[in-house]
Amino acid sequence: MEKPSKAITPKTEDFSQWYQDVVRKADLMDYAPIKGFMVIKPYAYRMWEFIQAELDRRFRETGHQNAYFPLLIPAGLLQQEAAHVEGFSPEVAWVTRGGSEDLAEPLAIRPTSETIIGAMYAKWIQSYRDLPVLINQWANVVRWEKATRPFLRTTEFLWQEGHTVHRTAEEALAETRQQLAIYQETLEGLLAIPVVAGVKSAGERFAGAVETYTLEALMSDGRALQAATSHFLGQNFARAFSIQFLDEDGTLKYGWTTSWGVSTRLIGGLIMVHGDDRGLRLPPKVAPIQVVVVPIARGHERDAVLEYAHKVVAAAQPLARVHLDDRPEWTPGYKFNDWEMRGVPVRFEVGPRDREQGTVVVARRDTGTKTTWAWTEVAHALPALLESVQQELYRQAREFLEAHSYAVTTVAEMAALGYRGFFWANWCGDEACADRLKQETGITIRCLPLDARPEPGLGCLMCGGPASHRAVLARAY
Amino acid sequence: MEKPSKAITPKTEDFSQWYQDVVRKADLMDYAPIKGFMVIKPYAYRMWEFIQAELDRRFRETGHQNAYFPLLIPAGLLQQEAAHVEGFSPEVAWVTRGGSEDLAEPLAIRPTSETIIGAMYAKWIQSYRDLPVLINQWANVVRWEKATRPFLRTTEFLWQEGHTVHRTAEEALAETRQQLAIYQETLEGLLAIPVVAGVKSAGERFAGAVETYTLEALMSDGRALQAATSHFLGQNFARAFSIQFLDEDGTLKYGWTTSWGVSTRLIGGLIMVHGDDRGLRLPPKVAPIQVVVVPIARGHERDAVLEYAHKVVAAAQPLARVHLDDRPEWTPGYKFNDWEMRGVPVRFEVGPRDREQGTVVVARRDTGTKTTWAWTEVAHALPALLESVQQELYRQAREFLEAHSYAVTTVAEMAALGYRGFFWANWCGDEACADRLKQETGITIRCLPLDARPEPGLGCLMCGGPASHRAVLARAY
Numbered sequence: 001m002e003k004p005s006k007a008i009t010p011k012t013e014d015f016s017q018w019y020q021d022v023v024r025k026a027d028l029m030d031y032a033p034i035k036g037f038m039v040i041k042p043y044a045y046r047m048w049e050f051i052q053a054e055l056d057r058r059f060r061e062t063g064h065q066n067a068y069f070p071l072l073i074p075a076g077l078l079q080q081e082a083a084h085v086e087g088f089s090p091e092v093a094w095v096t097r098g099g100s101e102d103l104a105e106p107l108a109i110r111p112t113s114e115t116i117i118g119a120m121y122a123k124w125i126q127s128y129r130d131l132p133v134l135i136n137q138w139a140n141v142v143r144w145e146k147a148t149r150p151f152l153r154t155t156e157f158l159w160q161e162g163h164t165v166h167r168t169a170e171e172a173l174a175e176t177r178q179q180l181a182i183y184q185e186t187l188e189g190l191l192a193i194p195v196v197a198g199v200k201s202a203g204e205r206f207a208g209a210v211e212t213y214t215l216e217a218l219m220s221d222g223r224a225l226q227a228a229t230s231h232f233l234g235q236n237f238a239r240a241f242s243i244q245f246l247d248e249d250g251t252l253k254y255g256w257t258t259s260w261g262v263s264t265r266l267i268g269g270l271i272m273v274h275g276d277d278r279g280l281r282l283p284p285k286v287a288p289i290q291v292v293v294v295p296i297a298r299g300h301e302r303d304a305v306l307e308y309a310h311k312v313v314a315a316a317q318p319l320a321r322v323h324l325d326d327r328p329e330w331t332p333g334y335k336f337n338d339w340e341m342r343g344v345p346v347r348f349e350v351g352p353r354d355r356e357q358g359t360v361v362v363a364r365r366d367t368g369t370k371t372t373w374a375w376t377e378v379a380h381a382l383p384a385l386l387e388s389v390q391q392e393l394y395r396q397a398r399e400f401l402e403a404h405s406y407a408v409t410t411v412a413e414m415a416a417l418g419y420r421g422f423f424w425a426n427w428c429g430d431e432a433c434a435d436r437l438k439q440e441t442g443i444t445i446r447c448l449p450l451d452a453r454p455e456p457g458l459g460c461l462m463c464g465g466p467a468s469h470r471a472v473l474a475r476a477y
Numbered sequence: 478m479e480k481p482s483k484a485i486t487p488k489t490e491d492f493s494q495w496y497q498d499v500v501r502k503a504d505l506m507d508y509a510p511i512k513g514f515m516v517i518k519p520y521a522y523r524m525w526e527f528i529q530a531e532l533d534r535r536f537r538e539t540g541h542q543n544a545y546f547p548l549l550i551p552a553g554l555l556q557q558e559a560a561h562v563e564g565f566s567p568e569v570a571w572v573t574r575g576g577s578e579d580l581a582e583p584l585a586i587r588p589t590s591e592t593i594i595g596a597m598y599a600k601w602i603q604s605y606r607d608l609p610v611l612i613n614q615w616a617n618v619v620r621w622e623k624a625t626r627p628f629l630r631t632t633e634f635l636w637q638e639g640h641t642v643h644r645t646a647e648e649a650l651a652e653t654r655q656q657l658a659i660y661q662e663t664l665e666g667l668l669a670i671p672v673v674a675g676v677k678s679a680g681e682r683f684a685g686a687v688e689t690y691t692l693e694a695l696m697s698d699g700r701a702l703q704a705a706t707s708h709f710l711g712q713n714f715a716r717a718f719s720i721q722f723l724d725e726d727g728t729l730k731y732g733w734t735t736s737w738g739v740s741t742r743l744i745g746g747l748i749m750v751h752g753d754d755r756g757l758r759l760p761p762k763v764a765p766i767q768v769v770v771v772p773i774a775r776g777h778e779r780d781a782v783l784e785y786a787h788k789v790v791a792a793a794q795p796l797a798r799v800h801l802d803d804r805p806e807w808t809p810g811y812k813f814n815d816w817e818m819r820g821v822p823v824r825f826e827v828g829p830r831d832r833e834q835g836t837v838v839v840a841r842r843d844t845g846t847k848t849t850w851a852w853t854e855v856a857h858a859l860p861a862l863l864e865s866v867q868q869e870l871y872r873q874a875r876e877f878l879e880a881h882s883y884a885v886t887t888v889a890e891m892a893a894l895g896y897r898g899f900f901w902a903n904w905c906g907d908e909a910c911a912d913r914l915k916q917e918t919g920i921t922i923r924c925l926p927l928d929a930r931p932e933p934g935l936g937c938l939m940c941g942g943p944a945s946h947r948a949v950l951a952r953a954y
């Protein structure tokens with residue numbers, strides 16, 4: 001429907017404009033008639049379905065079940081956990097009328113569902129035998145954002161939110177970490193996005209959490225994207241909502257809860273990590289079309305080449321998601337640009353000479369290289385090629401992340417690097433230092449990487465005082 | 478979590494109370510802290526996932542793609558199609574505040590998405606080459622209902638809504654009918670729910686439709702359930718939203734649109750068609766657990782029987798969704814009742830004698846019959862047994878529907894039958910007769926069955942005037 005053209009702003013010239021050009025010209029989204037809302041078009045929605053399928057399988061394998069909780073949350077319920085309401089109430093959309101009547105109590109559209117789910121869990125859980133409760137929900141949420149950006153920050157977005165209750169703190173912490181590991185494997189394995197795993201500093205924690213685990217990815221403009229979070233909520237929500245159980249020893253105890261989620265924002269990450277000046281580059285595992293076949297022929301040769309193209313498609317079809325672009329109204333050159341814009345990992349070109357010789361010209365989107373295969377090779381060579389593209393995109397992204405990770409001891413070093421990249425630095429643990437850094441440079445503490453220790457002999461990056469943490473700093477989306 | 482007990486109200490005593498007992502005791506749902514909203518618990522949500530998977534596969538096979546459109550619709554947009562706004566505005570929930578600001582224009586939570594999708598399609602479609610547009614959305618919708626009932630009528634529900642645009646009326650009509658056929662095959666094949674397919678009379682049509690196709694199922698209390706609808710919208714929405722395309726002949730034309738949907742209400746239908754006084758009865762294809770294995774042993778025999786039960790589970794596992802109920806705290810009798818309540822199609826009982834003889838007692842939920850198998854038989858006999866249960870539930874439901882379908886010529890005949898069943902009658906086509914029937918008896922025209930003709934020589938059931946239609950009448954949910 002949307003006619004892509006190759007005219008997009010180069011990444012280096014204006015990254016933000018490049019991003020907006022790609023999301024539109026690769027036919028991923030459109031702006032809705034309400035500010036801050038977007039339509040997720042089929043091409044991008046398919047990527048979300050691949051992400052869903054992979055996560056859903058892993059959640060199920062680890063004992064989780066899906067359920068569905070209400071969209072609307074009474075104001076009183078939302079306000080029950082003090083830190084939580086403070087964090088979320090500025091972003092809430094309120095329903096005040098239903099049908100022809102004004103509501104006695106306004107209803108919030110869920111910005112996240114800890115409160116409504118907590119209220120239900122309190123009803124459902126009586127005994128230690130009811131634990132653990134391991135439930136996930138696929139849902140839409142609304143947060144009234146002032147500045148929005150397609151996929152990265154939209155007023156409504158799609159996500160999954162897992163909510164679990166455990167008998168002990170240890171079990172809840174193990175769950176929190178297990179889900180983070182599932183996210184990391186999915187990001188790296190499916191989306192080819194390398195990440196740094198860590199915990200949030202207190203100032204960056206989820207509202208109401210005791211500990212927030214996070215995966216931070218590095219976009220190709222050198223800014224960070226928080227890609228997934230997994231929260232250990234301690235007993236905060238259990239106390240606020242009276243989630244109590246009678247333990248085996250006969251005493252009444254509060255449960256230990258967790259929550260964890262990823263959203264359609266991952267599609268934004270996919271674009272910004274892998275895209276280039278020709279458009280999207282999709283890892284094959286998440287590509288709606290893995291191979292596009294473009295016949296190249298005119299006049300009297302057209303039919304014969306098209307017939308040959310169908311033969312090539314038939315060979316590839318059982319192994320990959322293949323699309324034949326037989327649109328008569330476009331030139332091959334236009335089609336090449338079009339499918340490169342959409343990030344299709346592999347292109348097969350078949351012309352009259354290929355038909356005669358029984359060959360296929362194979363072009364890789366990731367490296368731009370071309371080779372020629374006998375068409376009989378397709379069946380065994382294609383899976384390896386797709387795997388190779390998947391690996392290469394991950395390798396490039398990992399190389400970029402490592403090349404843009406810097407150990408720093410002063411703010412000036414970060415300034416000299418244009419504040420672009422992951423900056424590893426010592427931190428004293430004082431939020432005042434973090435606040436000052438943010439105000440002066442726009443840089444935030446993305447995470448305290450797991451197992452990282454402060455560099456010996458160095459003080460806090462900001463105040464020079466004794467360092468208790470090693471932190472990864474960056475400007476973030 | 479919810480402890481089921483066998484104490485439910487008998488169907489014949491109070492059907493409505495029976496239904497409420499079953500949805501709670503089979504652990505399908507819970508009431509949310511807001512009136513009219515419910516939580517779909519994992520056991521029922523899994524059924525919804527099976528319905529989704531089947532429909533999604535069929536939609537994709539027929540060329541449809543999924544996308545996602547915004548939850549909120551500006552008031553002005555909702556009001557653009559006159560008949561549509563009249564039908565839906567009494568049921569709309571309104572967002573009037575976002576964050577800390579009052580909104581200039583209230584936003585409706587979508588009761589259905591024709592309007593917002595129509596506005597987007599108008600932007601996307603320019604040429605006949607852009608057609609057909611075949612998009613489906615899985616989403617939540619909100620309708621501010623006065624009287625609600627779990628699954629059947631809730632303020633928020635989950636559904637899919639397909640929205641398509643075509644070049645000609647014929648193509649749009651063919652799409653409308655194709656989608657109805659997909660629904661019918663899914664209802665009958667997956668859910669074992671027989672239906673009558675037809676079109677709605679003008680008074681019962683979707684607001685804004687030219688023709689509404691419907692599937693009507695008969696619940697076991699003799700009331701009808703509208704289970705699926707597929708709407709031919711003509712050019713009504715295309716005109717209201719300016720969905721126009723330049724045709725091959727160089728003239729600008731309005732598109733022809735359709736919409737079609739089914740919702741979580743189907744789970745209500747599943748309960749009411751197949752359930753009995755012991756609880757749910759689930760067709761195997763939609764059963765989260767198809768076989769439950771219950772070990773029966775005490776004391777010193779316990780470990781040996783449990784080991785044997787694991788062997789039986791291992792044999793069945795590759796062929797079915799199997800669950801081993803090894804909870805030590807409950808008796809076998811309690812477990813039998815529990816799993817019967819939850820409608821598990823097949824129960825395997827294994828006791829000390831079974832272990833010695835290498836047998837399994839096999840109990841069917843649909844017929845209540847018990848047989849004994851050698852455990853080595855499980856691998857080949859189980860698939861056929863599950864298929865047999867699936868067929869038997871369909872056969873019983875079809876038999877019930879036929880036994881409760883009556884050709885009638887007077888209202889008195891329906892009264893004598895307690896207004897329970899599908900009543901086939903002649904109708905003159907005048908809405909005044911339909912209105913009078915509804916007011917006097919609560920009976921509505923469920924549909925005008927496809928290919929049905931008025932019974933010759935008989936007048937309209939209500940006015941005795943010339944009959945133009947054969948109609949199926951019933952009291953409906």
